[in-house]
Amino acid sequence: MSGGYGEGHTTVTWEADTDGKERGEERGAARAEAEERTPGARRWPGEWVAQRLGVRLEVPEGEPDELRDLLGLALRRNPRRAHLLVSRVLGKHVPQLPEVVYGTGLALGERVRDLLGDEADRAVVLGYAETATALGHSVADGLGTAVYLHSTRRPVPGVTPVGGFEEEHSHATSHLLLPEDPELPAGDGPLVLVDDEFSTGTTVLNTITALHRAFPRERYVIVALTDLRGEADRARLEKFAAELGARVDVVALATGGVHLPEDVLERGAALVEAHDDPPPAPAAGPREVRRVDLGWPSGLPDGGRHGFTPAHRARLEAALPAMADRIAAELPDGARRVLVLGCEELMYAPLRLADALAGATTAEVRFSTTTRSPVLAVDEPGYAIRTRLVFPAHDDPADGPGPRYAYNVAGQGFDAVVAVVDSVADTPALHAPDGLLAHLAAHTGRVLLAVVPSHRPLPRPLRGPEFSSYAAEDVGWLLQDLSDVHLEAPTEEREEAIQSGGAHYAESLPVEYQPSEEYQRLFHQALDASAARIARAVGTVTDTLLAERGHGLVLASLARAGTPVGVLMRRWARHVHGLDLPHYAVSIVRGRGIDTTALRWLAAHHDPSDVVFVDGWTGKGAITRELAEALRPFPGFDPELAVLADPGGCVRTYGTREDFLIPSACLNSTVSGLISRTVLRADLVGPDDFHGAKFYRELASSDVSRHFLDTVEARFEEVREQVADDVRALLAADRAPTWAGWKAVERISEEYGIGDVNLVKPGVGETTRVLLRRVPWRVLARRGAGADLDHIRLLADQRGVPVEEVDDLPYSCVGLIHPRYTRGATGADGKAVR
Incomplete structure (x- = not known):
């Protein structure tokens, strides 16, 4: 370990073990065996560039030369940087054994864990797109309990970035951060930044600057396969850390530098022009491409683009053996060499599938991925990129359909290639005559296509005061805000359209009724007269649920009539029992079912068995039946509805079966947080959207939502003994629905x-x-x-x-x-x- 220490920070470089005794012994043996079987491995795959361009790798005096084991050299068409350091353990440009690729990242993660000690449990790991997405993920796995996120160059509709930064020397410079949870980069634990190489530090400094402004912390760790900074760059990082007031550590497999002649860009460009022959078109004729149904676990993210948690990791680990068996069953008989090929940023899932496949077949399995980086291919033993496939982009990227590349795939004798893409990339361009699959089919006996469902982040709950007049902690609305959309129609027109079958009642809204002064007086009189009665029913239904289902309840009120009741139940649990029950409002529409995106959100953030659906009252039981039917495809959710009043005898969990006035029924939005009834219309609500609703901010002067809640809550204490008696009686009674x-x-x-x-x-x-x-x-x-x-x-x-x-x-x-x-x-x- 070497490095200098400054005020409040330190730069530490870990070098690779040379005696093979610490963690890396098995990995080193596997790497040596893999390289022995790699064509051209006996010559360093950087000689061609070094001899012609004058580029060379430099190692500090007295330190082991690990760089040549880890890196080869190639030339690329890039005005900012002529050379490309080609990693031999990354799985990007050079097909490698998956155990080597994954094991390298795991070992780096273990070293970071040793460095951080107790702080490792609070770490967040950030990987860089596109080359380091799997490396960063593997480092996070090595840490064990870290949450992982990688930057992306693919915008996702409807997802707002929480940050971004630039990578000046890259072919595609802009990086976006699109975590599903916008608070994922927050916290007081260390942020671990992972890239394949740490050359000047500019990209990392850009990243830390952007993130520290929004999510300040005291410690950062930079992880790379190789640390190639010069003295000036090391000093710059020291100064940066001191000015930031944070500690910055560096962990790398190998250290050294890259010597570049002054005219490297001009000479490199000339070499590219002289040797860059156009790649051949894919061979015409029949080609066999078979789809493999992976059985990818529902709801499991395809990688770290939107965040990947230890719980996600556990689900993936459990599913990998069966998925590998499905792939192995489709390999040709007698296959000896198989390549699993990922797609640009999609590296981790294909890597783990390749690693699992290696244990499910006797064939040698290699792993690599496609890339957007244009690199010169020269079929010489001393050059790192021997062959190149060029094909159009097939994932509708922001920078257009420009070419994509797969290196060192052609001519490598693979009996089968397993192309792993996400569903966004499973497009006609992928299957076109000049697409990736056609190119692969020209160089192997069988192409298998495995599609991983693209994970689209779920929408976030809306909360007051931005949406509704309720306090933020009272309820999270699993709805989208349609306040700017004109949805109201005259009552007569709506009724005619609904009864004629021309429109569903949830496709429009009635004009919000504005009560007269006389009617408002009636509301306040009714509230004063019934507050204790409502409080008793609230306590009874809440305590019945707590007695029967435990204290881990998650309340899901049916918007909007059920929402004031859900808020009151939450307040009762807090007031009487000191419990802080999560509460969300979800939409259910008669004849069209419940909001399935809201169900997915609940399942992603809570145990479905803890969710209790809440409504204000039952009428004839139509919504009770609708809920039970809607939940059939969603195992784990309990279809039983809990209500304040059940005069229809439709449910078994209720506060009372009397049909009495619940004052929240007297008004519309002005007693329901100023929220409209919910809207479900195809042109407004997509398959991954929450149902919609409007926030009537303009009615704030008439709002009595909090007054209603506070008036009822003020009567909690006086009804506690009655509630206890009611619950004892209900728990002993036959409460089966009568459907009277x-x-x-x-x-x-x-x-x-x-x-x-x-x-x-x-x-x-x-x-x-x-x-x-x-x-x-x-x-x-x-x-x-x-x-x-x-x-x-x-x-x-x-x-x-x-x-x-x-x-x-x-x-x-x-x-x-x-x-x-x-x-x-x-x-x-x-x-x-x-």
Whole structure:
């Protein structure tokens, strides 16, 4: 170990072991054996460039010459840098044994872990695209508990970068950081930056500068296969670390330098022009390409482009043997040499598949990847890049369809090539007559295509005050903000479109109802009168769940009626039990199911078995049935719905089965965090998007959302003993659903000649919705119902809707929508339907 120490920082260089006793013995033997079988390995694959260009590798006096073991030399068409250091253990340009490639990264990670000690458990590892994506991932594996992210040059629609930096000497200079969790680069642990070579330090300094501004920390570790900095560059890093006030360490397999003559760019360009023959086109004729279904685990990221956690690593490790067996079963009989070929940044998954395949077949398995870097190919033993395949890009890159390359694949005697791409790259260009697969087929007996599903980051929950008037900790909305989209339509138009089948109710929004002063007074009177009753029901349903399912609950309220109830349940758990239950709002749409992207988000961040779906009340049970059906394809989620009030007898977990006024049903957005009902429309919601909703910021002066919550929470203490009694009784009772409400709805639909149970809305909450959002026909009220229906009578009077008192009604009231609604239609009483 050598290096200097400064104030608050240190630069440390680890050199490769020379006695083969520390970690690297097996890896070194494997490397030597691999190189012995590599064509041209007996001559150093840098001689050709060194002799003609005057480039040479330099090793400090008295230190072992590891550089020639690790590096060859080639020339590239790049105005910024003439030469290319070709790693023999990276798996990018030179096909290598996967155990050598992976083992090298693991060993570097172990050294970083030894260096960091206890801090290793808090480390975040960042790899550089494109060459070091697998190296960085392997280093993270060697650390053991590190979270991994690599930069990318591929923009992902809908994903906002948390940072970026430039790599001046590269063929493609811009790097993006696109973590699924924007806080992934944060934390107080070390940041470990991994690249294949550490030449001047400019790229690393650019990276640290950009990240330190947003995510400051006290320690950085730079990891590379080779440290080739000169004295000036080492001094620059020392100065940079001192000014930053952070410690910066360097870990490398080998140290040294590169001597470049002053006219290296001109001479290099001349050599490229003299020797750069056009590559041959792929041979015409039949070619065999077989697809291999890997059985890639659902939801497992394809790599570190958006972050890769230890939990992801464990899932991959468990799945690798079966995936390797699937590939091995498709290899030709008697195959002796097989290449697993990754695709640009997609290096880690193909590397691990290659490593697993080596254990599943008797064939020698090699690993390399395609690249966007243009390099001269010269078929000479002393040159690192012997052959070159050139083909159009096939992943719709930001820089256009310009050429891509695969080096040292042609003429290497591979009996089969396994091309591993992500699904974004599985395009017509990949399969075209001049595409990668056609080129590979011209140089091997069989091409296998294995496609890894491209991981697209899930959207992030929205929180107040940016979205909704609720506090950020009260609820995370698994919705997208459609506030700037005009979605409202007149009530009559919506009703006509819905009943005619021309539109689904979730494709538009009703005009937000603005209550009169008289109606608002009724709301406040009802809230004051029922707050204790609501608090008791909130406590009962929450404590029943805690008793039956434990304290690890995750509340998922059905937006929007269920969301105030979910917030109150969360507040009860915190107030009474000191629990901080996560709470999210999700969309479910009758006839179209639940938001599957929201389910994927919940499954990615929580154990699905801990998720409890919450709603305000049940009517006839349509949403209860919808939820159960929607969750069938999603194992692990419990389809049981928990509600505050279950007058319909549709669920077994409830606060009460009485049909009473829940004041949050009296209003729309102004009691629900100023959020609209949810929207599902194909032109607005894609397959990877959350359902949508609007935030009515302009109604802030009328908002009573927090007032409703605070009023109910203020009554928690006085109902605690009643709640305890209620829970004991419920836990001992038969709470099986009776579906009495559904039977009543079917009877009413028949008696009134409606013929569609969806137009019968039972219960105080559903009747209120009919009067606020739909075109009501009439209201059925249970004879003798009291003050709970005052707001119903007021709304009905305002809209000219008759209220009919009836007997034998399991609900306090039922709202009816006329089944033959058209503009100007009249109801059975002769009144205009409006």
